[in-house]
Amino acid sequence: MMAHSRFVGLDRSMKNEGIGSSVARREGPEKLTGKAQYVADQVLPGRIYGVTVRSKVAHGRILAIRYGEGIPWEEFTIVTAKDIAAMGWHNRVESIEPDQPFLADGIINHAEEPIVLLAHADRHLLERARRAVLVEVEELPAVLDIDQALACVQPVGGRDNLFKEILIEKGDPGFPWAQAAHVVEGEYRTGAQEQLYIETNGMTAEVEGHSVTVRGSLQCPYYVHTALTRLFRLPGPQVRVLQMDTGGAFGGKEDYPSILAGHAAMLAWQARRPVTIIYDREEDMACTTKRHPSRSRLRTAFDAEGRLLAMESDFVLDAGAYTTLSPVVLSRGAIHALGPYRCPNVRIRARAVATHTPPNGAFRGFGAPQSLFAMERHMDIAAARMGLDPVLLRRRNLLKRGDLMATGQLVTEDLDLEGLMDRALADLDYQGKRAAFARHNVGPGPVKKGVGFSVFMHGCGFTGSGEEHLASVTGVRTLADGRLEVLAASTEMGQGKETVFTQIVSEALGIPNDMVRMSPADTREVPNSGPTVASRSTMVVGKLVQDAALGLKRMLVEQQFLAEPCGPEAFRDAVRRAHVRCGVMTCFSQYQQPPGLEWDDASYRGDAYPTYAWACYGVEVRVDTVTWEVKVEDFVARQEVGRVINPVLAAGQVEGGVAQGLGWALWEKVETAQGRMVNNQMTNYIVATAQDLPRIRVYFEENNPYALGPGGAKGLGELPMDGPAPAVLAAIQDALGHLGPMDLRELPVTPERLLEAVEAGHGL
Amino acid sequence: MDSKLQLDLTVNGERRSVAVYPMARLLDVLREDLGLPGTKEGCGEGECGACSVLMDGQLVNSCLVPAVQAQGAELVTIEGLALGGELNPLQRAFVACNGAQCGFCTPGMVLASVDLLRRCAHPSEAEIREGLAGNICRCTGYVKIVDAVQGVRP
Numbered sequence: 001m002m003a004h005s006r007f008v009g010l011d012r013s014m015k016n017e018g019i020g021s022s023v024a025r026r027e028g029p030e031k032l033t034g035k036a037q038y039v040a041d042q043v044l045p046g047r048i049y050g051v052t053v054r055s056k057v058a059h060g061r062i063l064a065i066r067y068g069e070g071i072p073w074e075e076f077t078i079v080t081a082k083d084i085a086a087m088g089w090h091n092r093v094e095s096i097e098p099d100q101p102f103l104a105d106g107i108i109n110h111a112e113e114p115i116v117l118l119a120h121a122d123r124h125l126l127e128r129a130r131r132a133v134l135v136e137v138e139e140l141p142a143v144l145d146i147d148q149a150l151a152c153v154q155p156v157g158g159r160d161n162l163f164k165e166i167l168i169e170k171g172d173p174g175f176p177w178a179q180a181a182h183v184v185e186g187e188y189r190t191g192a193q194e195q196l197y198i199e200t201n202g203m204t205a206e207v208e209g210h211s212v213t214v215r216g217s218l219q220c221p222y223y224v225h226t227a228l229t230r231l232f233r234l235p236g237p238q239v240r241v242l243q244m245d246t247g248g249a250f251g252g253k254e255d256y257p258s259i260l261a262g263h264a265a266m267l268a269w270q271a272r273r274p275v276t277i278i279y280d281r282e283e284d285m286a287c288t289t290k291r292h293p294s295r296s297r298l299r300t301a302f303d304a305e306g307r308l309l310a311m312e313s314d315f316v317l318d319a320g321a322y323t324t325l326s327p328v329v330l331s332r333g334a335i336h337a338l339g340p341y342r343c344p345n346v347r348i349r350a351r352a353v354a355t356h357t358p359p360n361g362a363f364r365g366f367g368a369p370q371s372l373f374a375m376e377r378h379m380d381i382a383a384a385r386m387g388l389d390p391v392l393l394r395r396r397n398l399l400k401r402g403d404l405m406a407t408g409q410l411v412t413e414d415l416d417l418e419g420l421m422d423r424a425l426a427d428l429d430y431q432g433k434r435a436a437f438a439r440h441n442v443g444p445g446p447v448k449k450g451v452g453f454s455v456f457m458h459g460c461g462f463t464g465s466g467e468e469h470l471a472s473v474t475g476v477r478t479l480a481d482g483r484l485e486v487l488a489a490s491t492e493m494g495q496g497k498e499t500v501f502t503q504i505v506s507e508a509l510g511i512p513n514d515m516v517r518m519s520p521a522d523t524r525e526v527p528n529s530g531p532t533v534a535s536r537s538t539m540v541v542g543k544l545v546q547d548a549a550l551g552l553k554r555m556l557v558e559q560q561f562l563a564e565p566c567g568p569e570a571f572r573d574a575v576r577r578a579h580v581r582c583g584v585m586t587c588f589s590q591y592q593q594p595p596g597l598e599w600d601d602a603s604y605r606g607d608a609y610p611t612y613a614w615a616c617y618g619v620e621v622r623v624d625t626v627t628w629e630v631k632v633e634d635f636v637a638r639q640e641v642g643r644v645i646n647p648v649l650a651a652g653q654v655e656g657g658v659a660q661g662l663g664w665a666l667w668e669k670v671e672t673a674q675g676r677m678v679n680n681q682m683t684n685y686i687v688a689t690a691q692d693l694p695r696i697r698v699y700f701e702e703n704n705p706y707a708l709g710p711g712g713a714k715g716l717g718e719l720p721m722d723g724p725a726p727a728v729l730a731a732i733q734d735a736l737g738h739l740g741p742m743d744l745r746e747l748p749v750t751p752e753r754l755l756e757a758v759e760a761g762h763g764l
Numbered sequence: 765m766d767s768k769l770q771l772d773l774t775v776n777g778e779r780r781s782v783a784v785y786p787m788a789r790l791l792d793v794l795r796e797d798l799g800l801p802g803t804k805e806g807c808g809e810g811e812c813g814a815c816s817v818l819m820d821g822q823l824v825n826s827c828l829v830p831a832v833q834a835q836g837a838e839l840v841t842i843e844g845l846a847l848g849g850e851l852n853p854l855q856r857a858f859v860a861c862n863g864a865q866c867g868f869c870t871p872g873m874v875l876a877s878v879d880l881l882r883r884c885a886h887p888s889e890a891e892i893r894e895g896l897a898g899n900i901c902r903c904t905g906y907v908k909i910v911d912a913v914q915g916v917r918p
Contacts, residue, residue, distance in 0.1 A: 028859035029851060031867030032874065034802015034842035041801035196902050198806045198814055198868040247804070247868025248902050281807045494866030494903045648862045648908070655905030656865065682811035682900065690893040690906040 018507030019711035022648035026498040026518070027245075036245040039202040039217050040278050047204070048077070049123050050267045050277040053116035053133045054287060055108040058142035058356040058675030062106055065116060068132035076129060077119040077271040081105035084266070093259055094227040099157060100322035100359065102231065102262045108137065109156070110321035110358050111676040112287035114259075119267040119275050142356040144675050146295050146318050149353035156321060156354035163319050163352040164327035166334045168406050168604045171345035175310040180301035184382040188298070188374035189746040190725075192318075192670040193291035193663070195363050196687055199247020201256060201288060202278035205264035212265050213240040218257035219249045220531035221489050225523045227258035228265055243521040246493040250660070251362030253493070254533055255325050256288045285680035289361025290670060292317040292329055292352075296337070296374030301345075306388045306396050310345035313337045315371050319352040320359035326352040329360075331463050333367025335608045336722075338406040339375035340417055340457045341397045346406045357675045362533060364657060365721035368458055369664070373747065376454045376726030380733070381743055390730070391430075394421060394455055407608045413704045415640075420701060421455055421616040424638035427699065428453070428618035434734065441738050446626045449633075450737075452730025453618040454723045459609030460706075460715030461536040464599040467591055467610075473527035474544040476505065476552045477586035478579045482572035484509075484552065485517045486545055487586070488529040490537045492518075495717055496649035497537050503645055504542050504710045505549045511568045527588065535613070535715025538645060542710040544589045551587035594708050611706045613714050615639035617658070617723035621731040628751035628758075630666055630732055632692075638699040639719060643712030650716055651698040657720025658696045663687050665725035669748050773837050775800065776844025790829035791815045794841060802842040802871050806900070813899030816872035817841050823879040823898075842871035845878070853916050854878060863912030865903035873899045877913050887913065 017023050030036040065080060067073050081103045084091045091105055092098040104113045115135055120126045143154050149161045157163065177183055203216035212228055221241040228239045241261070246253065260277060268275040279288075297314040315337055319326035334350035383393040398417040404410055425431065430451050437449040461467055475487035486505060492498045502516045519525050529541045556562040559582075562574035578585050599606035620634040637654050644650045667686040671679040679685050705712025729744045732754070736742060742761035746753065768783040775798060782797040794800045794817070803826055806814030810825040817826045818840040845852050851859065854877055864870040873896065880887060880895035887895060892913045893906070901909060 024859050025862055025864065027867070028862075028864060029855075031864040031870050032842075032851060032855040032858050033846045034800070034871050036867050038804070038868065040805070041795075043799075198812060198866070198900065198902055199804070200806075246866065248866040250902070281809070496862075496865070652862045652865060652904055652908050655907045656903045657905075659905035660902070681809060682807040683809060687900060687902065688905075689897040689900060690910070691897040693893075693906055695889065695910070696905050696907055 017513040018503055019643065019645050021503065022646055023499060023503060023513060025496060025649065026502060027492065038199055038247055039204055039215060039244040042204060042215065042244070044204065044274045047274040047276055048119050048121045048271060049126055050117055050119040050264055050275045051126050051130045052114045052263065053118065053130055053135065055104065055111055055113040055115055055135065055137070057108060057137055057139050058111045058144065059140040060108045060137040061140065062104065062108060062115065063136040063138055066134040066136065068134055071129045071132045075120060077267050079103070079117040079266045079270055080115070089232055090230055092230070093262065094230045095255065095324050096327050097323035100324065102259060110356050111674070112358050114263065117263050117267050119271050142675055144355055144357060146293065146316050146353055149318070149355050150316065156356055158323070158354050161354040163323045163354055164330050166331060166350040166604060168334055168346065168348040170406055170408060173347065175301070175345040177301055177310065180309055181304040182302040182386050183299065184378070184385050185299045186378050186381055186745060188296045188377055190294045190370050190373055191747055192293045192360065193363060193668050194285055194670060194685060195250040195252030196685070197248030197250060197252055200279045200281055200284040201253065201260055202276070203257065203260045203264040204274060204276040205261065205268040206274045207265065207268045207272065210234065211238045214261045214265055215242045215244050216257055216261060217246045217253055218243055219253045219491050219493060219533060221491065221521050221523050222528045223255065223531055224258050224261045228261060231262045241523045243491045246491060249493040250364045251366065251533065252288060254362040254531065256361065281682060282680045285685065286677045287358055289324070289359060291363035292319065292326065292360040292367065292370065294370035296371060298374055298378045300378065300382060302382065302386060306386055306393050308341055308343040308397050311338055311343045313348040313371070315348065315350040317352045317367065317370065318355050318357065318360060320355060320357045322359045324359040325361050328463065329362065329367040332459065333371040335407060335459065335463065336368040337371035337375060339372055339379070340399050340455055340614065342399050342403045348406060364660060365718045366534065368718070369661070369722045369725065372456045372722045373725045376456065377729060377745060380730045391421070391425065398455065408605050409607045413611070415614065416703065417455060417614055420614060420638060420640060424616035424618050424636050425453060427636040427638060427697065428620065428634060430618055433620060437735065441735060446624060448623045448625055448735040449620070450623070450731040450733065450735025451618065451620050452727045452734055453616060454727040454730070455616045456722045457612040457614045458535065458719040458722055460611050460613060461540050461609060462534050463608055464601060464606070467540060468593045470530045470591065472530040472541060472544060472591045473588055474529045474541060474548050475527055475586050475588040476545065476548040477584050478575045479517065480576070480579050482576040483515045483517055484549070484575065485519050487519045487526045488541055488545060489521050489523070489526045490529055490541050491521045491532045493532065495653060496646060497532070499649060500538055500645050501542060501545050504546050507711060508546045508549045509553055509571060511571050515568065515572060535717045535719065538713050539706065539709040539715045540591065542713065543708060544591060546710045547589035548587050551589060552585065555585060555587055610708065611714050613639060613641045613716060613719045615719055615723055617727045619724065619727045619731050621728060621735060623732055623735045628754045630749065630754070632662055632694055632728065634694050635696045637696060637720060637723070638701065640701040640704055641716045641719065642704060642706040642709055642714035643702055644700045645711060645713050647700065650700065653716055654698045654720045655696045658724050659688050659693055661721050661724030662693070662728060664747060665728045666748055669750060769832065771831055771835060773834055773839060775839045776841060784831045786830060786832040788831040789827050790831055790834050791826040793831050794826060800841050800843050804868055804871055806869065812869070813876060814869050814872040816875045816899060818875055818879065823876055840875070842874060845874065853918050854881065857912040857915045857917070861908050861912040861915050863904070863909045869899060869901045873901060873909060880913065881916065889914070
């Protein structure tokens with residue numbers, strides 16, 4: 001939606017604007033002047049507003065919907081499940097399984113489930129009306145957590161409350177556990193986490209005849225497009241989805257906007273006027289998706305030197321009441337469950353269970369942070385059990401070229417994880433601080449200090465055959481003024497896609513950035529280049545953009561508009577002449593599975609990801625043993641992500657991801673009562689302020705460029721979410737180890753939880 | 765309580781007059797009645813700072829200020845910083861340092877930075893972190909924002 005107007009006083013004439021250059025964010029000036037257009041900023045004549053009446057109970061049967069007195073109901077547009085049926089629409093949100101209704105139909109399966117939609121021009125009256133709708137419900141017993149779901153005390157969904165079960169097996173299923181020198185077992189839990197994008201979810205819908213247009217804050221225009229075509233049973237061209245400027249997403253605007261777009265569009269259809277729904281913060285936090293809570297049970301066998309012989313994981317995610325994206329979140333979690341280690345015998349059983357809670361969904365990392373947290377925590381605890389240094393235990397087990405990962409994937413890159421770990425630990429002065437803190441901590445002061453680290457990886461792009469099924473397309477086309485326009489459905493949500501794609505084209509064609517324009521993410525204009533998720537935009541879509549740009553250049557050469565070699569001015573001139581002669585020239589590029597990648601969905605064997613980003617994060621903390629508050633004093637994030645396209649933007653991704661990872665570990669706790677979030681306010685759901693964080697020190701290694709990424713780039717966006725939590729818990733344990741045995745196994749480590757753990761360790 | 769009042773104020777150097785309900789939030793008056801949507805709503809309860817503006821030289825959360833309290837006030841919003849289309853040095857530093865990612869906290873963050881720099885021309889990193897602690901950013905981890913405030917060149 002961004003108009004790239006020119007601003008005086010901003011120098012963009014940099015010598016190198018291609019790959020590896022920290023060019024300034026393209027849409028920066030609009031964001032700095034308040035000109036960026038987010039969905040709530042749009043002025044629309046005749047527009048009315050929509051609100052949602054939601055369930056207050058987790059599970060129940062709707063007996064009646066009553067509209068209270070004192071409200072001029074005849075002025076309102078009202079939509080319920082009955083209206084959806086009467087209109088002949090399809091009351092199911094398109095996803096992996098069609099089990100989630102747009103509006104509850106008879107049965108309520110989770111608190112905050114939408115039941116009635118209302119629209120009116122007067123927002124104050126609308127709010128009164130929302131409160132005046134009385135939904136009479138016969139409440140039914142509810143299943144509210146993983147343990148209840150597994151016990152199957154009450155069926156919720158799936159088969160026996162399972163939405164998905166995955167088994168990954170490698171090596172000898174009859175591994176002789178009794179003969180191993182060391183066997184270590186442990187259970188680890190992580191809590192839900194709110195994405196807390198600063199712009200809440202919002203959507204505007206307009207209906208003309210039988211054509212629907214929605215504009216909103218969203219990550220995946222074509223997900224919304226498909227959802228609306230199925231809801232209204234419309235052919236594709238009659239639905240148009242446009243992304244407005246988007247104020248953060250982090251996965252939280254991956255699948256939820258499909259529901260919100262359906263709601264706004266149904267109201268607009270009935271009202272015959274544009275309808276806008278903007279959630280306020282409390283509603284957004286209470287009803288939209290969160291990071292899945294998890295429970296991991298791990299058992300590992302080691303030889304006398306600490307080499308991993310066998311590993312078993314029982315990994316469970318709380319999916320909530322409907323399937324949504326949970327099967328694929330589970331898949332990524334399961335594949336990452338072994339961490340970056342070599343192990344000959346592996347059995348990973350992963351399950352996504354159904355509960356009567358709002359569906360959990362995508363959040364940066366997508367299941368991997370949960371399973372990696374468990375494994376990294378487990379490795380530290382195992383090291384302590386075996387009397388081994390945690391660094392040495394990693395050294396004995398880290399993956400190297402030629403090793404096989406859990407799914408049997410061969411490590412083909414020249415991976416130097418040990419070196420990466422050593423360099424990160426040196427950045428932190430891990431050994432020096434560890435020794436100094438050990439001396440300090442036995443002293444009398446209330447403040448104790450510790451250091452910790454984690455080693456981990458993140459698979460780039462969709463899992464397994466995902467990219468093959470998506471078969472993403474991008475295009476590059478000519479503009480009359482001699483510039484080029486990139487056609488991609490990838491969305492800018494702060495990560496820097498506009499800038500990075502521009503740099504990729506700039507590099508491929510040897511032209512300056514200002515000769516490249518990004519088409520708005522508008523399904524009428526751009527092909528389906530897949531969702532903006534899974535650390536895939538730069539690596540997968542960026543590569544397609546590069547191919548399309550090079551293809552367009554070939555077309556210009558073949559049709560003799562361009563002679564090589566050529567400078568930027570000759571290129572601009574060639575584009576202009578071609579455009580005059582032939583009209584718009586467009587070159588499309590479609591994803592093709594690289595040769596040599598093999599994946600079997602049935603057995604979960606093969607190349608789970610085309611490549612991986614690798615990292616070691618180190619952290620220093622101080623723990624106040626009076627208040628049990630943890631302060632992060634220093635943070636080192638060192639990673640191998642192939643070629644870095646824009647170092648400043650890339651560092652920004654890592655810094656932001658680390659802040660979210662620390663929040664998940666220390667402060668961010670979703671409190672619920674009877675399946676409803678009760679701290680759904682920024683006042684009592686605590687995220688980091690500038691004062692809570694140190695300067696996060698980011699280091700990129702570019703030793704292993706990915707041959708099939710643009711310029712050698714791998715994916716980056718999710719990686720930084722994986723490492724902070726296990727590292728910071730290791731550091732806390734290091735700070736408090738002198739107080740006696742204590743194993744921190746659950747996130748977040750709030751001061752209350754820390755005090756409990758210390759008291760439990762003392763046997764109090 | 766249902767009758768509107770005539771609100772006279774100066775916004776970004778311009779005298780403006782609008783009829784609004786006395787208890788309307790200044791945030792809504794700015795966004796809807798004065799046509800200045802650059803100021804954002806993040807939480808509606810004064811916690812996130814996205815709606816920060818300067819009122820008579822003071823940094824305020826405009827979601828917590830009733831219109832009646834802004835009678836006669838002088839306001840500065842994000843739209844008032846680049847008058848004539850030229851980014852001011854602070855805005856330029858935010859662009860150059862990647863201090864804005866998604867951009868939604870940015871207007872409030874920039875106004876808070878203006879306020880900080882007025883009180884303290886050359887703040888240390890610790891002073892910046894304290895000065896901006898009332899503004900939540902979910903994207904950046906704050907490093908590049910600190911860089912921007914430290915990197916302002918007139």
